[in-house]
Amino acid sequence: MSADGRFAPSPSGPLHLGSLRTALVAWLMARSQGAGFVVRIEDLDPQRSRPEHEATQLADLEALGINWDAAPARQSQRLELYDEALGKLHAQGLLYPCFCTRAEIREAASAPHGTLAEGAYPGTCRHLDALTRRRRIEAGERFALRVNAGSTRIDWHDRLHGEQSGFVDDFVVVRADGVHAYQLAVVVDDAAQAIGEVVRGADLAESTPRQIHLQRLLELPPVTYAHVPLVLSADGSRLAKRDGAATLAERDESPQATLALLAHSIGLASGRDRVEAAAELLAEFDPARIPRGPLVLG
Ligand code: GLU
Numbered sequence: 001m002s003a004d005g006r007f008a009p010s011p012s013g014p015l016h017l018g019s020l021r022t023a024l025v026a027w028l029m030a031r032s033q034g035a036g037f038v039v040r041i042e043d044l045d046p047q048r049s050r051p052e053h054e055a056t057q058l059a060d061l062e063a064l065g066i067n068w069d070a071a072p073a074r075q076s077q078r079l080e081l082y083d084e085a086l087g088k089l090h091a092q093g094l095l096y097p098c099f100c101t102r103a104e105i106r107e108a109a110s111a112p113h114g115t116l117a118e119g120a121y122p123g124t125c126r127h128l129d130a131l132t133r134r135r136r137i138e139a140g141e142r143f144a145l146r147v148n149a150g151s152t153r154i155d156w157h158d159r160l161h162g163e164q165s166g167f168v169d170d171f172v173v174v175r176a177d178g179v180h181a182y183q184l185a186v187v188v189d190d191a192a193q194a195i196g197e198v199v200r201g202a203d204l205a206e207s208t209p210r211q212i213h214l215q216r217l218l219e220l221p222p223v224t225y226a227h228v229p230l231v232l233s234a235d236g237s238r239l240a241k242r243d244g245a246a247t248l249a250e251r252d253e254s255p256q257a258t259l260a261l262l263a264h265s266i267g268l269a270s271g272r273d274r275v276e277a278a279a280e281l282l283a284e285f286d287p288a289r290i291p292r293g294p295l296v297l298g
Helices: 017-031 051-063 079-091 102-109 130-138 182-192 202-217 255-265
Strands: 005-007 037-041 095-098 144-147 152-158 162-168 172-174 197-201 224-228
Touching: 005 017, 005 197, 017 037, 017 051, 017 197, 017 224, 017 255, 037 051, 079 095, 079 172, 079 182, 095 130, 144 202, 152 202, 152 224, 162 202, 172 182, 182 202, 197 202, 202 224
Parallel strands: 005 037, 197 224
Antiparallel strands: 095 144, 144 172, 152 162
């Protein structure tokens, strides 16, 4: 059976070349197998999400001929689903309040004995007793909710990078500002939308062990993964606004010329300086041709 695909942008700005390339690969992976494809708007963060960015992102995808099967779902309209999943985790006794600030976590995780990956939670609040927790909550301290992940290690297969393995820290499922966390929402939605294959940027690969662990806790069906290498600016740093020419609107060329550039970067449309629409790439598409390292814009 074919595995439905998705592209799940956060509407915090226009899509840059790295995101457009990921969207193109996700679409080609799904459509080349005759599978469905949806776009999901990950707009849970009220500070960063803007409807005008959503509109620009969708228009840019359309300009490249990337289409989707149903009206894009918005995470901000699916909060009950996330609460339901939280209820299941709570019933298993797996949630605990975490009062740590970012700075405290950084400090604890970088202690000399620390073997944790960057950004991993060292477990500071995991063993607070019930009375301490209650007192701190009653005193009005801000807290996030974390899952006690029990130091689990997860092995998985990435369609582009082969066998992978990673440690699951106690990750956040509700942020200190009350917003449902990305890890929770993405897992719930991929299952609810019957996604079979998750294709996304390589910067999210470090989240995959957490998400597989969460799927198992919530008894959701497994999905397969492919993490698309990032696009970097000439100096090797992450693409940013200062790079100019990083979004369709900033590029001094037609979307069809940008599509040709993206196609070349995944081993397609050799010798062509325009590709009218993504569908023209379907016959030639082969994941084996996608370079496994980052694309550095020159
Ligand atoms: N919303 C995430 C982002 O824009 C992507 C989530 C995912 O593909 O799993 O970075």
